[in-house]
Amino acid sequence: MKVWSLLPSATEILFALGMEDEVTGVTHECDFPAAAPAKPRVTVSYIDSTKSSREIDEQVSSRLQAGLQLYGIDEDRLRADPPDVIVTQDLCPVCAVSPSDFRGHMDAAGCSARVVTLNPNTLDDVIASVVTVGDALGRGAEATTLAASLRAMLDAVRRTVEGAPLKRVLTIEWIEPLMPGGHWVPEMVRIAGGEGGPIAPGEPSRKTAWEQLRREEPDVIVLMPCGFDPERADHEARLLWKLDGWAEQAAVRDGEVYCVDGNARYSRPGPRLIEGTEELARILHPERWTKTAPEGAIRKLSGVRDGMPSFAPYR
Numbered sequence: 001m002k003v004w005s006l007l008p009s010a011t012e013i014l015f016a017l018g019m020e021d022e023v024t025g026v027t028h029e030c031d032f033p034a035a036a037p038a039k040p041r042v043t044v045s046y047i048d049s050t051k052s053s054r055e056i057d058e059q060v061s062s063r064l065q066a067g068l069q070l071y072g073i074d075e076d077r078l079r080a081d082p083p084d085v086i087v088t089q090d091l092c093p094v095c096a097v098s099p100s101d102f103r104g105h106m107d108a109a110g111c112s113a114r115v116v117t118l119n120p121n122t123l124d125d126v127i128a129s130v131v132t133v134g135d136a137l138g139r140g141a142e143a144t145t146l147a148a149s150l151r152a153m154l155d156a157v158r159r160t161v162e163g164a165p166l167k168r169v170l171t172i173e174w175i176e177p178l179m180p181g182g183h184w185v186p187e188m189v190r191i192a193g194g195e196g197g198p199i200a201p202g203e204p205s206r207k208t209a210w211e212q213l214r215r216e217e218p219d220v221i222v223l224m225p226c227g228f229d230p231e232r233a234d235h236e237a238r239l240l241w242k243l244d245g246w247a248e249q250a251a252v253r254d255g256e257v258y259c260v261d262g263n264a265r266y267s268r269p270g271p272r273l274i275e276g277t278e279e280l281a282r283i284l285h286p287e288r289w290t291k292t293a294p295e296g297a298i299r300k301l302s303g304v305r306d307g308m309p310s311f312a313p314y315r
Contacts, residue, residue, distance in 0.1 A: 009270030161193035169194035170218035192280035224262035233259035
């Protein structure tokens with residue numbers, strides 16, 4: 001069986017199910033596990049992701065308004081070495097190739113592969129998608145075992161922080177324009193011993209005015225821009241200090257602002273969301289959580305000079 005994954009989280013699921021040999025195509029963003037980048041890359045992005053968060057948003061908005069695709073497909077490879085199964089998503093048109101866009105490429109290439117479409121909105125949905133992929137590809141037993149392991153890890157986080165005082169948390173999924181964390185992120189916060197945020201569990205993130213977010217009065221602020229690592233989030237965070245009243249927020253005054261790896265453990269609806277939940281517990285309740293974070297996984301506000309923040313590694 002030959003499988004194409006058009007979603008980084010699906011690639012992570014496929015590898016976790018022991019299907020490395022069956023994967024014959026991945027996206028330009030598939031960077032985990034370590035063997036994934038060696039697979040043929042069958043997508044290309046028309047968005048310059050090296051730009052600032054504002055410029056990226058403008059590129060996306062402009063292309064969508066013009067009816068243009070955000071991603072392209074290697075139709076030559078689709079014709080020459082067609083997959084038997086394609087795993088894609090129907091959750092976010094900005095995150096990956098949508099089924100409707102890909103159907104056009106399949107028709108043009110004469111590809112008749114079976115398409116497995118994932119659409120997770122909550123942590124339960126994400127874990128269920130593991131089973132969906134496993135059942136579709138003959139790895140049902142392995143998927144059931146993996147799903148049970150992921151649920152057990154979440155239960156362990158709940159037990160670890162049980163009884164700890166809840167902390168009000170503001171997660172930021174995009175910096176300019178501001179977008180608080182949505183979909184599964186509010187659940188991750190709750191499981192880790194936090195509360196708050198204007199987005200309900202399962203709801204997508206949306207552009208939100210700073211005047212609304214400042215009323216959240218969080219104890220902790222976690223910056224997790226979609227697709228950014230901690231260093232990139234650190235760099236973009238400078239924009240926040242230009243917001244009226246940002247520096248007066250209690251979380252900012254107390255240094256309780258953190259940059260995490262949104263790309264690895266928060267944006268992608270795959271197994272590593274559970275690691276992100278553990279990471280949030282480490283941030284919110286360090287007195288309860290003894291497991292150290294991977295080196296470089298978290299950066300914490302260490303000071304402000306001339307109105308600009310500096311962050312340092314946090315363990």
